[in-house]
Amino acid sequence: RDIAALFKLFDADENTRSAILIDLYFNTLAYATKSGFNTEKSSTWLAIVKAVHEKATGELQTIGNSFEFFKLLMLQSSVHRPPYSLGIFTYAEMKDLTEYMLSTYFRHYKLYQYAFTKLVRMDVKLASPVLETAPTPFELLGVAFPDSEWAEKQAEIKAKIEEERRKAEEEAAAKEEAEREARIKAEYDAAIPEEVSTRVSEALAQSMKEMKEQLEARFKEQEEALLAKIAELEA
Template sequence: MAAKSQKVGGKGSKSALSNPSQGKGDPKNKKKVTLEGDDETDEKEGSLAYKVLSEDQCKTLLGQDVVEMQSTLCDIFKLHNYPTDLRDAGVLDYYTGACWWGKEQGFTPQQLSGFFTVVHTLLDNVKEQHMAMVDNLKEFKKMLIGIDPEYQEIKSAGLDFFNTQQAKALTNYITSCLFQHYKLYELMFTQTQAEEIIGTDLEIETAKPASVPFPPPLDEGVTQETFASYIATPPPTPEPEVEEEDKGMEELDAKLDTDIFSELTVEDVREVIESVAKELLNPLQSEIAAKLREKENILIGRINKVHKVADEGSP
């Protein structure tokens, strides 16, 4: 259409130069140019491409990675509060995901712009108009009119630069990323985010105000009396004195602990050992003797039974 309009314009300019009066007075030529210009304007306005994102912006986005793409979209739509604002964060994530998906699909700048117009319009219906999901689905359906080549006689809604396969992929993406989470987006745009105020108490030590133009004196500038009374470290507390009796007892205990065994003779040690052995072995000896007597009585009883049986058996 643009090339055709330029051709018509060129003819009009040529006729005007050859016959100025004819160029000015021929209403048919003038009407023809106006009508073709209106067709071009209508075609441009009817397309959904470059409604939200310009061609240069789409080219820039297609050449960026996901981090750069998010930063660019943040600048375009003024979503700089996304670190603290839930709505800005949700919208920026929604736009970034859509642009990145379009780049993965290999969209041209025109296709990316048209696709983003659809994405932006549907989200704006939720955000600004609070449109129900059924009504928003109808709006999405209207945007897809004219893509199928079987319905070329129907006026296109502005996405005729997509083919049928791309339209199906576009529909699946918008269904999964928007309509499946529609209640969540409605809640995000209708409820007020709770504000959290976080405070921290800081204690700052400031210098004391100087009453004189000199700082407080150092140790060397203080008198000996003041230094000894308030600054110097006090001497260690003296240990209490031990009385002489206590000293004597301690010496005796120490002497007993160290020299008591050195004064014992061999006989003394033998007597101590024998007395201890008697105390420990006497109960054992009596117990063993009692058991031996019991065994002896049992054996004697058995021997007597044997003799008795033998006596009874003899004639």
């Protein structure tokens, strides 16, 4: 509990990483007590282990790089050359601490890496390859053309492209004109009152009826005249 309070690891019951850190720091201090270290040596030893672990898991170091960093910290704490290093540990203590780290932390280095590495999720999506085609066909490299024939072919290709462009413009213009006429007709029909439209329709129907009656009367007269001539010829 003291270690949890010291490093603010109060979620050890729910957080596996916090529980692992408490176990690591507890064993580190337990070894310091077993070795008879005073407060200065114990705090230095704990700081070294903490620094090695944070750098190893934070930067995802290899075990070789992490061990080199550990040796650097141990040398800085075992050779008395102020202000660059302090002789806190003796040579024998440095050797014992190194063997302890090799048999504990570095022995389970990959497990620590696995436990403290953030989970990276990668979504893989299959996509169809995009194939680009040349806008105009290319001749084989083995086929050669004189300059005049090459210029003629290029002129034909250019004329073909121009013709296709002209047709496309004409089709677009025709479509636009048809849409414009349809729009004008719709607006015209909408502008004529319904009463006027009805009267026009009735007048047109009456006119067609009268025209039909006149045609029928004319056809009847022609038929009667024709029958009369036939009767005269037969008599």
